[in-house]
Each structure stands twice: as structure tokens, then as C-alpha cells.
Amino acid sequence: MDSILVRGGGELNGVIPIAGAKNACLTLMPATLLSEEPLTLTNAPRLSDIRTMTELLGSLGAEVASLQGGQVLAMSSHNIHNHTADYDIVRKMRASILVLGPMLARDGHAIVSLPGGCAIGARPVDMHLQALEAMGADLELRDGYVHAKARGGRLTGAEFEFSVVSVGATENALLAATLARGTTVLKNAAREPEIVDLAQCLRRMGAQIEGEGTSTITIQGVDRLGGATHPVVTDRIELGTYMLAPAICGGEVECLGGRIDLVGAFCEKLDEAGVSIEETERGLKVKRKNGRVNAVNVTTEPFPGFPTDLQAQMMALLCTANGTSVLEERIFENRFMHAPELIRMGAQIDVHGGHATVTGVEKLKGARVMATDLRASVSLILAAMAAEGETVVSRVYHLDRGYERVEEKLGACGAHIERIAT
Known part of the structure; x- marks a missing residue:
């Protein structure tokens, strides 16, 4: 099993190209199930989760070709011969549940295993199922599988309000509603850029959608969708x-393809902490304003709030900030599992329920640490780059689910980082 070895110290300077969004691509790929015509995604990230979704779609009869080194996915679902998403594939990744809505919408029936994923909370699929039921799906949970049938063979438009904001449930309902008979109105819908990207792709395929990016999305169902080519959002x-990375290590890094509108609340917290962000023609240039960063308080919230998926990485920055910070996690329980590993590196962190109090120290020290989930893994790498000595991060298979070529991207900016077999 691979580990990442990091020798800390030194500034980062250079450019880092930002890939297409994992969470967007995993949502866009099941859209191929809605049409018999080809769907091509460009700017696709090269990640293990993408390979898992490719395997899942292939098991259903879809054809997925990875082109241009994996950055283009050419898909066709003209011959869907299987409507059962098997546990052995679905258990690897929560996004697998997103094949349920499209199969149900297109062919009126589907059997999908309850999904797996990383251990950062229960993350149930109740609202996915409730939204589909509202559109006329008869659902039965049996032996760990969701057995779904559309009454009358086709879903029907409905008005549905999510009890809490859920990105995945919004995506599944949006996919299903495109081919439902009549109008669907989704209230208290997620507003994330990945939702907007999905709606734009579906519109290219012929869907009639309004309101993406707001809390109310209206979909007028159509009889069929066509093919399209769509670039995955940053x-x-x-x-x-x-x-x-430069906020923690010092130096100046330009993130190619970066846009402030994608990370507005996050940028506000970086500015408060003493980090400069400059828009350029190619992306965003980042550096510290003046020496050690300042402590800030962070609360995770649905978009456009501070993303839960950046909480662990922000904690790594605040470990060496001047002062005491409080991080409140409101999205997922059990999402401070990286804190004990940072403490092994000398961080001062006190976790109590959904809050973590971080008192900044002058310097972290290298140690052997273990990744517990995707975002925790990269937070440990960020901390290690600014620590004294060597750090070995184990269980980096988590990292490979969401970050491509980490060693190459950071190494090109001066980081001493390498992958080792352990």
C-alpha cells in the first residue's frame, strides 16, 4: 500500500493547474443513462472514483471510452441491458446512487444497492427516495437493495421540498425529472456549482430546466434527450x-482555472486570515499578506457558505496561525478524524462535539500519520509541507479518490514530496 513522504520546509512558488470537479463529473456521468445518443465530457479529472463510476456504468451496458489521457470521457447508453447496480461496485462510492434516478426515468425500473463511501457520517439516502416517490416511484428496500418501479411505466412531475439541503438528492431528483411527465418543482434545493453544471449539461441534451443555482429548480419533463458535449466545471x-498551500508554506502560487465565484466564502476567510488573492487572466494568484496568518473562526454550511470539504485543509492552516480558532462542522458528523493525526504533528486541537478549537503553534513537527478520509489525507500533506522534518502519510488510497497527480503538482512548485511503497 502506497504512502506519501513529505520533507517539510521551504516556500512554494509556481503554477498549479486545477482539474475538473470530481463531484461534478460523478454527477454528469450518470446523465448518459438518460439518452441513447452519445454524451462526451471534457476536462474530466483522472481519479479512482471516476474509474469506479465507469465500471458501474459499464456493468449496466453503457459504453465509456477514456480519451486524451483520461481528460475526455466519451459515453453511449444505446444498449442498456442491465438495470441492477450491484453491491460489489456501489459499495465503493456513495455517488453510485445517482444511477437510480436516470434508469427509473428512462426505462421505468431499476434495482440499486444501498451505497458505501467514506466514514464521515451516516449520509442516508432517504431524501433521494422521498423525491422519487413524490414523482410516482414505488420503492421497496429488500436485502440491501432499492427496488424501484415507476407507476404506469413513467415518472410524473411533482412538487417536492427537501427537508434539509442535500446535494446528492437534488442531483438525483433533477436527473429523474428531465424525462418525467409534466412539471417538477424542487424546493430547498442545493445551490452548489456542481448542480449548476449538471443543469447546463442536461440543457445541452435538450432538458428544460430553470432556477439552478437558486433554492427552487423547475423542470419541464420532455419525451427524450439527445447527445451533447460538455466541459466539467473547475x-x-x-x-x-x-x-x-502557499498560505501554509509561504511563497506565491497561481491556480490555473481558478474562479472566486466558486469559492467566495472560502476566499473571505483567507482574506480575514491574512492571505492575498489576486484574480489573473489564467486563474487566481495566492500568497500571504504579511508573515504568519491570523486565527479565524469557520462554520461549514451548504453553498454559498464555507464548504465542509475544505474544513480539514483549513484546520491545517490554522494549526500554525497566530491565536485561537474555532471550527464548527454543521454538515457531517465524525468529520474531525484528522484532528488526532494533526495532534501527532504537534498541533493543539480540542474537539468537542461538532466544534474544534485550534490554538496555533509556531511550528509543526514531522510524524507518521494516517489518512482517515479523502479530505483528511490532503490536509495532512499540507501540514507536513510546513512541518520540521519528515512526515509519512499512510492509507493514501483515500487521496487518489479526489486528487490527481498531487506529488507532481506540488513538486513542481518546490515541495519535497514523493510516493513510496510501504
Whole structure:
């Protein structure tokens, strides 16, 4: 099993290209199930989760070709011969549940295993199922699988309000509603850029959608969708992660393809902490304003608030900030599992329920640490680059789910980082 070895010290200077968004691509790929015509995604990230979704779609009969080194995905679902998403594939990744809505919308029936994923909270699929039920789906949970059938063979438009904001449930309902008979209105819908990207792709395929990016999305169902070519939106979480690298280590890094509108609340907190962000023709240039950063308080919220997927990385920055910070996690329980590993590196962190109090120290020290989930893994790498001595981060298979070529991107800016077999 691979580990990442980091020798801390030294500033970062250079450019880092930001990939297409993992969470957007994993949502866009199941859209191929809605049409018999080809769907091509450009700017796709090269990640293990993308390979898992490719495997899942292939098991259903879809054809997925990875072109141009994996940055282009050419898909066709003209021959869907299987409507069962098997546990052995679905268990690897929560986004697998997103094949349920499209299969149900197109062919009126589907059997999908309850999903797996990383251990950062329960993250149930209740609202996915409730939204589909509102559109006329008969659902039965049996032996760990969701058995779904559309009454009368086709879903029907409905008005549905999510009890809490859920990105995945909004995506599944949006996908399903495109081919439903009549109008669907989704209230208290998620507003994330990945939702907007999905709606734009579906519109290219012929869907009639209004209101994406707001809390109310209206979909007028159509009889069929066609093919399209669509560029995957920039990964705002990878963007925020690499923006933190020069903030933690010093130096100046330009994140190619970065946009402030994707990470507005995050940028506000960086500015408050004493980090300069400059828009350029190619992206965003980031550096410290003046020496050690300042402590700030952070509360995770649905978009456009501070992203939960940047909480662990922000904690790494605040470990060496001047003063005491409080981070409040409102999205997922169990999402401070990186804190004990940062403490092994000399951080002063006190976790109590959904709050973590971080008192900044002058310097972190290298140690052997273990990644517990995707975002925790990269937070440890960020901390290690500013620590004294060597740090070995184990269980980096988590990292490979969401970050491509981390060693190459950071190494090109001066980081001493390498992948080792352990």
C-alpha cells in the first residue's frame, strides 16, 4: 500500500493547474443513462472514483471510452441491458446512487444497492427516495437493495421540498425529472456549482430546466434527450486546497482555472486570515499578506457558505496561525478524524462535539500519520509541507479518490514530496 513522504520546509512558488470537479463529473456521468445518443465530457479529472463510476456504468451496458489521457470521457447508453447496480461496485462510492434516478426515468425500473463511501457520517439516502416517490416511484428496500418501479411505466412531475439541503438528492431528483411527465418543482434545493453544471449539461441534451443555482429548480419533463458535449466545471475543492498551500508554506502560487465565484466564502476567510488573492487572466494568484496568518473562526454550511470539504485543509492552516480558532462542522458528523493525526504533528486541537478549537503553534513537527478520509489525507500533506522534518502519510488510497497527480503538482512548485511503497 502506497504512502506519501513529505520533507517539510521551504516556500512554494509556481503554477498549479486545477482539474475538473470530481463531484461534478460523478454527477454528469450518470446523465448518459438518460439518452441513447452519445454524451462526451471534457476536462474530466483522472481519479479512482471516476474509474469506479465507469465500471458501474459499464456493468449496466453503457459504453465509456477514456480519451486524451483520461481528460475526455466519451459515453453511449444505446444498449442498456442491465438495470441492477450491484453491491460489489456501489459499495465503493456513495455517488453510485445517482444511477437510480436516470434508469427509473428512462426505462421505468431499476434495482440499486444501498451505497458505501467514506466514514464521515451516516449520509442516508432517504431524501433521494422521498423525491422519487413524490414523482410516482414505488420503492421497496429488500436485502440491501432499492427496488424501484415507476407507476404506469413513467415518472410524473411533482412538487417536492427537501427537508434539509442535500446535494446528492437534488442531483438525483433533477436527473429523474428531465424525462418525467409534466412539471417538477424542487424546493430547498442545493445551490452548489456542481448542480449548476449538471443543469447546463442536461440543457445541452435538450432538458428544460430553470432556477439552478437558486433554492427552487423547475423542470419541464420532455419525451427524450439527445447527445451533447460538455466541459466539467473547475474543481472548487481542489482549487481551495491548493490555494491553502502557499498560505501554509509561504511563497506565491497561481491556480490555473481558478474562479472566486466558486469559492467566495472560502476566499473571505483567507482574506480575514491574512492571505492575498489576486484574480489573473489564467486563474487566481495566492500568497500571504504579511508573515504568519491570523486565527479565524469557520462554520461549514451548504453553498454559498464555507464548504465542509475544505474544513480539514483549513484546520491545517490554522494549526500554525497566530491565536485561537474555532471550527464548527454543521454538515457531517465524525468529520474531525484528522484532528488526532494533526495532534501527532504537534498541533493543539480540542474537539468537542461538532466544534474544534485550534490554538496555533509556531511550528509543526514531522510524524507518521494516517489518512482517515479523502479530505483528511490532503490536509495532512499540507501540514507536513510546513512541518520540521519528515512526515509519512499512510492509507493514501483515500487521496487518489479526489486528487490527481498531487506529488507532481506540488513538486513542481518546490515541495519535497514523493510516493513510496510501504
